[in-house]
Amino acid sequence: MQKGKTLIFAHRGSKGTHPENTLEAFREAIRVGADGIELDVHLSKDGELVIIHDEKVDRTTNGSGKVGQMTLAELKSLDAGSWLSWEFAGATIPTLDEVLELLKGTGIKLNVEIKSDVIPYEGIEKKVLETIGRHGYLENTVISSFNHYSVKKIRELNPNMRTAILFMELLYQPWNYAKSVGASALHVHLSVAYSEMAREAPAHGFPIRVFTVNKEKDMRNLFRAGVDTIMTDYPELALAIRDGK
Ligand code: G3P
Ligand code: CA
DSSP states (O other): OOTTOOEEEEETTTTTTSOTTSHHHHHHHHHHTOSEEEEEEEEOTTSOEEEOSSSBSTTTSSOOSBGGGSOHHHHHTSOSSTTTOGGGTTOOOOBHHHHHHHHTTTOOEEEEEEOOSSSOOTTHHHHHHHHHHHTTOGGGEEEEESOHHHHHHHHHHOTTOEEEEEEOSOOSSHHHHHHHHTOOEEEEEGGGTTSHHHHHGGGGTOOEEEEOOOSHHHHHHHHHHTOSEEEESOHHHHHHHHHTO
16 A cells, blocks of 8 residues: 555444454454454453453444443353344354454554443453464554543553543644643544644644545545544445545
C-alpha cells in the first residue's frame, strides 16, 4: 500500500456480512485484505478476556445475562452466529487469545477497544497488555476506550503502547486533553469527522480514525480528506473504492 493512503479497519470484524466479534468475522476481514480489525473486549466472571460488544450476551447470542457474571465455559456454550444467519450456526464468543492466534503471521493491525466505560472491569488493562504481549503483537496494536481512565492506565503500565481516546462530540483542541491522558490518536464518531477539529488534529501529531463509516459517499469523502483510518462494517467495499477495483 502506498504511503498516505487511508487505512481500512474491519469494525468488529467484517460485521456487515458476518456475525460481529467472532473468528468468522475476523477471518473474513483477513481474507478481503483489510489493513486492520477492531474488536471489543470484556472480562468474564472467571477473569478471561472475551470478545463481544455489549455488556449482555442477549443481542448477539442465543443466551441471556451479563458477560461479567458468566464464566468462560458458560459464554463458550452460547451460539454467537445463528442470530445473524443459520450459515453461522456454531460460531462462538472468542477469547482475545484466540483472536491473536488467528492473527499470527498476518501482520494485520489490531485495535482493541476496552469496554470498561459501562462496567469498570477491575484489572482488565493489565490483562489486555499481558495477553497481547504474550503473542508478540504489541507493535501491531492500538488500544482504545471510551473510558479514558483505562487509556491512562494502559500508558502507565506500558508507556510505549499506542493508545487512543474514543469520543463522539466536537471538542475544542482535544489533542491537549489526549496528551494528558497519554493517548496518541483520536478515534472519533463520523458525525464530527468533517469538523475543523478533525482537520487540525494531524498537524498536532494526532491521527484521526473515524467510526463507523458504512456509506460509499462517506468513504470517498474521507479518503479524499486523507484521514488516517476508517473503521467500517464493509471492508471489502471500502477496499474496492479506495483501491479502485
Ligand atoms: O472503536 C470504534 C467503535 O467501535 C466504537 O463504538 O459502539 O461500535 O464499539 P462501538
Ligand atoms: Ca468497538
